[in-house]
Amino acid sequence: MAKSILAVDDSASMRQMVLLTLQGAGYTVLQACDGVEALELARAGGVDLVLTDVHMPRMDGITLVRELRNLPLYKYVPMLILTTESSQERKMEGKRAGATGWIVKPFNPPQLLATVARVI
Amino acid sequence: MTLDIEMAEIAKVFFQESREGLDAMESGLLSLGATADAESINTIFRAAHSIKGGAATFGFAEVAAFTHGVETLLDEMRNGIRPVTAEAIQTLLQACDCMRDMIAATEAEQPLDQTRIGLLNADIRQILGDPPEAVQAPAPVAPAAPAAPAAGWRIVFDPVPDLLRLRNEPTRMFHELALLGSLAACADVSRLPPLEALDPEVCYLKWDINLLGQIPRKKIEEIFDWVDPGCRLEIVALGEPVPATPAAAASPVLTIPTQSPAAAPAPAADTLRGAARADAVPKPAEAGSIRVATQKLDSIINLVGELLITQSMLSGFAEGTGPGEPDLLRKGLQQLARNTRELQESVMRIRMLPISFAFNRFPRLVHDLSRKLGKKVEIKLVGENTELDKTVLEKISDPLVHLVRNSLDHGLESPEQRVAAGKSDTGTLELAAFHEGGNIIIEVRDDGAGLNKPRILRKARERGLIAEDQDLTDEQIDNLIFMPGFSTAEQVSDVSGRGVGMDVVRRNIHDLGGAVQIMSREGQGSTVRIRLPLTLAILDGQLVRVGREIYIISLLAIVETIQVAADRVNTLAGRTEVFRLRNEFLPVVKLYEHFGIEPDSTSVAEGLLVVVEADGKRVGVLVDDLLSQQQVVIKSLESNFKPVLGIAGATILGDGKVALIIDVPDLIRSVASGRRTNSVRAA
Incomplete structure (x- = not known):
């Protein structure tokens, strides 16, 4: 069965870009536009990888990762944050929340696929 | 390349989204005023951040670079490093305008206004306290890598205990390393506890790796990128001694402050100004399009489904399945009427914003x-x-x-x-x-x-x-x-x-x-x-009859309908008839005269007066009879026939006949000016 990826971003264009790239590579993609919606979707289970933006309304990506890690269902699910910040602090914050790694924006489709392939 | 075409499509979404983001920024900035709460600034920051990220992703480097300055300023504001002043807000508002124009120009593939961008950039830099040259400064880089790649690397990797919990698989990293060169990894198991004390989620191992080949150091660092913070990682060219102390990165695991004050993100590349863009973004085709909420579409699809069910039910009866059906037929028709009305309402709702x-x-x-x-x-x-x-x-x-x-x-x-x-x-x-x-x-x-x-x-x-x-x-x-x-x-x-x-x-x-x-x-x-x-396409109309003609008057224009006794009608200057309505004298407009048709009666007392109002003026329109009230779909006379004074449009009645809709404001104006409308009748 195709691996299922939950893509979280408040920007519709970024979501479409991620969706197009990942679906093109045969992944199943679930989409959410902020942390709250993602958490809701994620509770249903069946997610093999979470890709989330950091800055979002209602619930940011770091909080989302932290919340998900606390769920038994997501203890071992890889989670990647999409960030434009190359600063070490932001990455550390993500790590401490429980993120597996990050992708630094801007990225192109091949970069995204290569990164995803590293974890699932 | 299909991917390029699809990316161009998504870029359109980006343009639209950026405009919405700019609107949000603008209204956020305007509401900031004296009381600047963190959440409002955060919302503005997020909008700028998304625009920058999208612009960079879709290759609009100049937009990304300009937005970067705006974002930095907002970031400092939300972290309380930079005061929120009226001047700063003004500059940011101008920056919003500038970004909007940059996005429009980018979308239309027009050149950008470099002078304006440069000036605003300088303003923002000035608020930030950076010298303008800072824009051109390269990003601070990690300690310089050796110029010539070594023959191989020795890598000491001592991960944090919860490496596995975050799903950073050492085996995955070793596989990637093995793709770079010839790999020999040696695991140090000295920290492994006895089996009964072993926590399967904890990583007890550390590794000593030899990687042979002409490999740039950066490639290796990339592989360890995600695990670097908190881990002890040493990458030493073969032949050099391994430093005895842990790498600096190992210490600050738990001591990093949540916010990084004054950490101005690295400015973007310096090749942005005047760079020619090769992206082919099609011109926007906005005119005449509308964005519709999926929910609205779903409800229409749902209704069409119901309509089909009703239709098949009715055609079942038409096949003549036997007696005793009229009741069912009537019920089916009622259902059809309801479906049609709901569908109409839903379709109209699509146009509503x-x-x-x-x-x-x-x-x-x-x-x-x-x-x-x-x-x-x-x-x-x-x-x-x-x-x-x-x-x-x-x-x-x-x-x-x-x-x-x-x-x-x-x-x-x-x-x-x-x-x-x-x-x-x-x-x-x-x-x-x-x-x-x-x-x-x-x-x-x-x-x-x-x-x-x-x-x-x-x-x-x-x-x-x-x-x-x-x-x-x-x-x-x-x-x-x-x-x-x-x-x-x-x-x-x-x-x-x-x-x-x-x-x-x-x-x-x-x-x-x-x-x-x-x-x-x-x-x-x-x-x-x-x-x-609410809409221009449908009108709540009152059907009125004059002789054998049916006209429609908008219910909105009708004040009341009355019958007046002959003694309340006076003639002014021997020509214009007026009637008294409470304390007001209103002129009578005789539709039969206006449109040159044969009425049942020419006497005001024998007909009905529909009192209509427009522009604050009222007149009584003389008709023979009031018929039903119904919603009518307005058909343009102008596009189907030619514009006619005194007539706003036409509609088709249930029996297929055309009825004309009276243009009340025009009718009232014609009374004031004494103009007579040419005789028009529905054929």
């Missing part, structure tokens, strides 16, 4: 104008989610701008005048929208000086708009300002008041089938009230 599309431009407009005029104004928006037809929405925008400008220029007083009048120095301008019956009402209210009635009267008399001895109610005086060629401003300003405007406003609103009136109280303010139909 919240009025916030028109309202959202006003906070900025008011902000800019009040600065220019030296007035203090607070704007309030009420009922922004009220929905109305897209066409109405587009056409109401300009009249609203006119009214708002007028309120600011003529209505609201200067702070000194307000204080002198015992009011707060800040004026209030309120834009409100709400439903009332089948109409939408938009009100522009201010708490300014109100209209100066004596001056309006004097002006109107001077200009011969009213007779010297004409007696007018307060309301009628106020509404004189909608007369063509009327302006009371002592001096013409560049904001409003050139004597054109209010009459244009009124004409535009009438063209939409609406009405406008103003109510004002001296010293307390004015309210302009606009009444608009």
Whole structure:
């Protein structure tokens, strides 16, 4: 069965870009536009990888990762944050929340696929 | 390349989204004012951040670079490092304008205004305290890598215990390393506890790895990128001694502050200015398109499904399945009627947009104008989610701008005048929208000086708009300002008041089938009230009969319908018939005369008078009979036949006949001017 990826971003264009790239590579993609919606979707289970933006309304990506890690269902699910910040602090914050790694924006489709392939 | 085409499609979404983001930034900035709470700034920051990220992703480097400065400033503001000053807000607003133009130019593949971008960039840099050269400075880089790649690397990898919990698989990393060169990994198991004490989620191992090959150090660092913070990682060219102390990265695991003060993100690359872009973005085809919520579409699809069920049910009866069916047939038809009505409503709803599309431009407009005029104004928006037809929405925008400008220029007083009048120095301008019956009402209210009635009267008399001895109610005086060629401003300003405007406003609103009136109280303010139909495509009509013809009068225009006794009808100047309605004399309009048809009766007393109103004037329209009231779909006469004076359009009745819709404002004007409409009849 195709691996299922939950893509979280408040920007519709970024979501479409991620969706197009990942679906093109045969992944199943679930989409959410902020942390709250993602958490809701994620509770249903069946997610093999979470890709989330950091800055979002209602619930940011770091909080989302932290919340998900606390769920038994997501203890071992890889989670990647999409960030434009190359600063070490932001990455550390993500790590401490429980993120597996990050992708630094801007990225192109091949970069995204290569990164995803590293974890699932 | 299909991917390129698809990326271009997504770029369109990016443009649209950026415009929405800029609107959000703008309204956020305008609401910041004196009290700048962290969450509001955060929202503005997020919008800028998304635009930057998207612009970089879709290859619009100049937009990304410019937005980066804006984002940095906002970031410092939200972290409390940079004060939120009026000047900074002004600069950020200008930056929003600039970004909007950059995005429009990018989308249209036009060159960018480099001078303006450069100037604004300098302004932002100045607020940030950076010298302008900083834009060109390269990102701070990690300690310089050895120029010539070594023959191989020794890697000591001592991960944090919860490496596995975060799903960073060492095996995955080793596989990737193995792709770079010849790999020999040696695991150190000395920390492994006895089996009963072993926690399967903890990583007890550390590794000593030899990687042979001409490999750039950066490639190896990339592989360990995610695990680097908190781990001990040493990458040493073979032949060099391994340092005894752990790498610096190992220590700060738990001591990093949540926020990084003054950490100005690295400026983007320096090749951005004037760089030619190769991206082929198709021109936007916005005109005539509409974004519809999926929910609305779903409800239509659902209704179409029901319609199909009803249809198949009815055709089942048509096959003639036997007696006793009329009841079922009737039920089926009822269901069909209901389905059709609901479907119609749903389809109409597609064209409905919240009025916030028109309202959202006003906070900025008011902000800019009040600065220019030296007035203090607070704007309030009420009922922004009220929905109305897209066409109405587009056409109401300009009249609203006119009214708002007028309120600011003529209505609201200067702070000194307000204080002198015992009011707060800040004026209030309120834009409100709400439903009332089948109409939408938009009100522009201010708490300014109100209209100066004596001056309006004097002006109107001077200009011969009213007779010297004409007696007018307060309301009628106020509404004189909608007369063509009327302006009371002592001096013409560049904001409003050139004597054109209010009459244009009124004409535009009438063209939409609406009405406008103003109510004002001296010293307390004015309210302009606009009444608009929800849609232009459907009309609630009253069917009336004259002889054998059927006409339709908009229910909105009808005040009442009466029968008058012959003794209440008088003839003026031997020609115009008038009748008394309570304390008013209203002229009678005989449709049969107007349209040159044969009526049942030519006598006012024998027919019915439909009292209609437009532009504040009333007339009684003489008809033979009132028929039903129904919603009619307006068909344009202009596009199907030719424009006809006195007729707003046509519709097709249930029996297939065409009925003409009477243009009430035009009819009333023709009475005033004595014009006779050419004889028209539906064929």
